[in-house]
Amino acid sequence: MLNFILLQEPAGQSLYGNLLLIGGIVVVFYFFMIRPQQKKQKDQKKFLEEVKKGENVITVGGIHGRIASIDGDTLILEVEKGGKIKLDKSSISLEATRRLKGGK
Numbered sequence: 001m002l003n004f005i006l007l008q009e010p011a012g013q014s015l016y017g018n019l020l021l022i023g024g025i026v027v028v029f030y031f032f033m034i035r036p037q038q039k040k041q042k043d044q045k046k047f048l049e050e051v052k053k054g055e056n057v058i059t060v061g062g063i064h065g066r067i068a069s070i071d072g073d074t075l076i077l078e079v080e081k082g083g084k085i086k087l088d089k090s091s092i093s094l095e096a097t098r099r100l101k102g103g104k
Helices: 002-006 015-049 093-101
Strands: 056-060 062-071 074-078 084-088
Touching: 015 093, 056 084
Parallel strands: none
Antiparallel strands: 056 062, 062 074, 074 084
16 A cells, blocks of 8 residues: 555646745745845945944954954954953844944
8 A cells, every 4th residue: 555655746746846846945045045144144244344443343252342443354342431352353243233223
């Protein structure tokens, strides 16, 4: 009985129909997964290039502070009452900083 069920070929389906279905899945996957992720990475990179001294930012770890100085890929973040932390530029969160500023 089990062999009878497993050996049945669906009626009316062709190789072209299966290829079209797989192609459709790839296109949907690209537009819903890959493309938005690439856009998010591009926005994060642009944000990190445009960050300036004196801006209030939030790090990925949730630390709030003001940028005291920028030196290449590192920055000094002034936290509370003159306390300073040296961080990598990539640790600044775009989404959290936008929420802080009330942006999009």
